[in-house]
Amino acid sequence: MSARYIPRLACFALLIGLLASAPALVVGQDANPAAPSAATDEPNIRLAIHGGAGTILPENMTDAQEAEYRAALEEALRAGYEVLRNGGSATDAVIAAIVPMEDSPLFNAGHGSVFTADETVEMDASIMEGAMRNAGAVAGVMRTKNPIRLARLVMDESPHVMLAREGAEVFAEDYDIEFRDNEYFHTDHRLEALRNAQSDAGAAYPEASEAYLGTVGAVALDADGNLAAATSTGGMTNKKFGRIGDSPIIGAGTYADNRSCAVSSTGHGEFFIRAAIAYDVCAMVRYTGLSLAEAASAVIHGTLTEMGATGGLIAMDPEGHVAMPFNTPGMYRGVIDADGSVQVDIFRD
């Protein structure tokens, strides 16, 4: 081994240092950068969630709508926290947090999934455990009430990581998975969004900017020191051709490794795949020694922004530090600490 990596790394570290100290970081989207206090006897448990990043602006949202989102985010946080507080695993906690968001019409996942061009839903989900780096994912499932539960089943009960479309649901039939017909996934506001996308005459493809808004995700640290991450989405409004985004891609939408961090991302999925966004945060933490906040910021405000793409992510390291960078006007997000205190945010500040 030569020592030549030192100048190269120093260069890289300088670049990241510049990024990490950029004004974008000062405005508060990296909520809760500090780890929970270790001074108490409380176990070092923590859970963070997101409900999608995008053009979420106070002027476009009534007080009632904002309150509805805040309540839904808090409900998800408390559901995941209950698991952690009772000594449950990070895996169980991220699922417990995601299920109510999949069951809510507010988010683009499960019940509230956006429509494909055929007025069906094609949902994607993935989960990963940091201890052994086990993972499971489903892509394009059409009748699973809670795709995140199916992703977990793939992880636990199949030798595979990723199952697609009808096959994933045929696999599920031997297990305790709830199915719903297409009507369950029909929500008026998603149909309206589809009509709007389709009336955009001449547009062969949906506008990316808002069509993917509302993906949900969670990261958690349990009392045993294990991390987990999970992501669930309905994908893009008016999607065609069996498009698979980043949410079911281990390394793009979801990653967890107890040696570095757990990540769930949300945004314009194609770019998240090309940049291996979720894994990249963990790789930076592991290989460069950057802090979680520095690495997460470098990926969103550096890599993703330089590619001209938008989105955000939530990340947690083995000490419970949380980073939640995004380069959009807003991201639905929240954190619950070991003592049960909740912080929920929607806008940039």
Add this chain to the structure above:
Amino acid sequence: MSARYIPRLACFALLIGLLASAPALVVGQDANPAAPSAATDEPNIRLAIHGGAGTILPENMTDAQEAEYRAALEEALRAGYEVLRNGGSATDAVIAAIVPMEDSPLFNAGHGSVFTADETVEMDASIMEGAMRNAGAVAGVMRTKNPIRLARLVMDESPHVMLAREGAEVFAEDYDIEFRDNEYFHTDHRLEALRNAQSDAGAAYPEASEAYLGTVGAVALDADGNLAAATSTGGMTNKKFGRIGDSPIIGAGTYADNRSCAVSSTGHGEFFIRAAIAYDVCAMVRYTGLSLAEAASAVIHGTLTEMGATGGLIAMDPEGHVAMPFNTPGMYRGVIDADGSVQVDIFRD
């Protein structure tokens, strides 16, 4: 920025140094570690391919069979080289190299794809360009003669990175893509393999060890200094439930970034997904300053081997260095240099 990354990186570098000097490396599977000579006026072009890693042993192969594989690998190398020598792009070169392997019955891709449990084929392919990190992939396509061409079409002509199953082929119908019926993909030796897998009474899933053997891939550096990587496979014999392996996953089976390297991997796909193998090689090169050979070796002989999984990869950096580590008895592989000289290898030595 604190300087605390230095001890952590030094630790990591020491570990990698130990790995890179392990006996496994001495036996020659990291062929052609040196870059092509820069002393001539020849452009610095190079192409490497693989045709799968697995229990490939001299005692299990007749001289005639070995000659057949060697000829097929050389044909693929020369097809890719013709593109590079005429000033073509690395993208065109990796496709030119992969198409004859997809058209050959010898490899588990295209014509020679293994059968699913339903006696159909479900083929996966992906491609990535190092310049802008554009990428395209298809998963589970059933009637496309050359899935790698369809992956490229997704990259060039759709706003998406990944399309799955019927949808991908509906997308392809508007373009010049050749389709074949299931009979074209029927080869007697693959049917026999399926029967063997199915007669393994009580086995709910195929044995992983050999069921995925024969994935093909290519990496290339063109005269403009651009890298590209591509991978194509029929997946696992007797697969069910729409299983997607690593080959169509950008970051697992395929990655290319002009700032670090181009990688195509082959092996037990579930582990390659969980470890983000292809991206990890590039991340190590970019973030730690390890050489390509050191990083590729750390990923295969370190990460993958520690997970208890088998496989290999081919990798090329912007200077044309090639690494081809594998932890199986053999890997079909070859390199062609700027002067047209070919090296083809199958076994460990």
